[in-house]
Amino acid sequence: MFLRILICTVFLAAPVTTLAAEKPCKTINAHYVSASSPLYKLDFVDLKGKEEISSDVGIHIQNGIKGEEIWYFFDQGTTARISLISTTDLTVKDWHSPSDGDPRPHGVAQFIAMDLNGKIPDQPPKADSIAPHYIIIPEFVGGFRFSKSPYSPSAFVFEKCTGD
Numbered sequence: 001m002f003l004r005i006l007i008c009t010v011f012l013a014a015p016v017t018t019l020a021a022e023k024p025c026k027t028i029n030a031h032y033v034s035a036s037s038p039l040y041k042l043d044f045v046d047l048k049g050k051e052e053i054s055s056d057v058g059i060h061i062q063n064g065i066k067g068e069e070i071w072y073f074f075d076q077g078t079t080a081r082i083s084l085i086s087t088t089d090l091t092v093k094d095w096h097s098p099s100d101g102d103p104r105p106h107g108v109a110q111f112i113a114m115d116l117n118g119k120i121p122d123q124p125p126k127a128d129s130i131a132p133h134y135i136i137i138p139e140f141v142g143g144f145r146f147s148k149s150p151y152s153p154s155a156f157v158f159e160k161c162t163g164d
Contacts, residue, residue: 050097060091069089087105
């Protein structure tokens with residue numbers, strides 16, 4: 001319950017979208033904007049055909065002005081906080097998940113998602129699943145930041161759906 005209250009509080013100042021009136025969006029087609037600054041975007045990338053990992057999508061977070069970016073893929077989830085493993089560009093043809101001892105460019109983070117009804121999934125999203133409306137990566141709050149940025153893009157809100 002505390003987690004749901006925290007998430008709702010974080011998004012009170014978030015831009016309002018019309019997702020509720022539209023048909024559901026598939027995760028792979030969902031695009032998000034940071035609640036703290038429209039410069040930061042979060043998108044899911046297709047990992048179908050990549051080696052055995054827990055989801056067929058990864059995460060790409062970018063600052064559109066400075067060209068900074070972070071890539072994550074999902075680790076197993078068993079609670080409302082699903083682990084993310086930072087990595088290099090997931091769209092490169094030869095990409096493979098790093099071994100346990102390999103360095104992580106931005107360490108490990110957590111992924112918390114919530115739909116408009118307050119449901120928090122306990123499994124990583126899949127490409128064809130319904131996209132969450134809100135995403136929080138708590139490690140970005142006051143800790144990790146894009147270089148030289150005054151913003152902490154930890155909370156993301158559904159912005160638009162492209163494709164089917």
